[in-house]
Amino acid sequence: MTDKKEKILNAALELFAQDGFKATSTNKVARKAGVSEGLIFRHFESKDGLLQAIIQEGEKRAKVLFADIVLEHDPKLVIEKTLNILFNMMADETAANFWKLQHKIKWETEQYGEHKVEPLIMALTNAFEKLGVENPQMEAKLFTLLMDGLATQFYLVKEFDAHGIVSYIKSKYRF
């Protein structure tokens, strides 16, 4: 990975997350990265290729994030850690852009990527079962619904009180 290639990725990530994929021109990306426009196509073939590279990196990060949860034995911690994903998304500006883009792009491409969430649903189902919940699978699905709503409002609602809501949810799920 050359220096300029990484600069392209970073610039693209920020612009795609801010303005959207379609609304961001390759010219803009090149200027922000301090690079000739042609270099984008040398490295990524097409504008879509550039997006795919960013999304792939996102999948990697998601796997790392989910792995810690899937391996967790304590059901209460599975739930808590899942909710903490939201705070992980706020960690720093790069991370924030990263996850914002992942959510944003879902609506632009209309692809949710069910397979990515599947292991998380399994882990949650297992956790709820251990906790004696009547319908653990439904409860797990409901929980992912909540996470989606959380992300939506976190990114789109001004002055959204993430900490307040999350700690309220945690108190509700404290068995």
Add this chain to the structure above:
Amino acid sequence: MTDKKEKILNAALELFAQDGFKATSTNKVARKAGVSEGLIFRHFESKDGLLQAIIQEGEKRAKVLFADIVLEHDPKLVIEKTLNILFNMMADETAANFWKLQHKIKWETEQYGEHKVEPLIMALTNAFEKLGVENPQMEAKLFTLLMDGLATQFYLVKEFDAHGIVSYIKSKYRF
């Protein structure tokens, strides 16, 4: 409202909801509507004006939908009717496109439109209070979170079991 003006609105609604606002060219809209491209600008001034016209129509529909809930006295019915909004969004193809666009456009413009949801949150808060919930305001906010998650998965997850999830939620909120 002339016949052709309405055809433009319908074509634009469908295309914007399917492919997104930025990704849809005025040329495409005109061709789908069976109309000259110039006519779009005669009636709506700009591409953005066309979008605004559609969104305004959406706000009207939202008001009608919410009014029925806000005026409801029975707290259980407030909750049930709120959840039923999802089924209202599935009523017919036009309605589906309408609400899909409203959700999609949130991410493209990054504006959630808090003020629109405010009366619904008030109604829900009131309902939860009547039902003796400890923290009715938080519970109401949590409920809108759920509704956002519901919409997200309804539009983006293939084979999403809307009826199953909604009836599960209803059973959870049956006090």
Add this chain to the structure above:
DNA sequence: TACATTTGCAAGTGATTACTCACTATTAAA
């Protein structure tokens, strides 16, 4: 009828789009 307004179209406009191409600079093995 006469006149004014609205509705509509076809053929433009300059700007911007994603992408290509011919070429040079740098790096790294042989």
Add this chain to the structure above:
DNA sequence: TTTAATAGTGAGTAATCACTTGCAAATGTA
């Protein structure tokens, strides 16, 4: 040191973009 591959540039390209203009047809109104 020669050779080959990779990294990088800058000036193109045709196509598409939102939008304008001039003029004709339809419609309302007195």
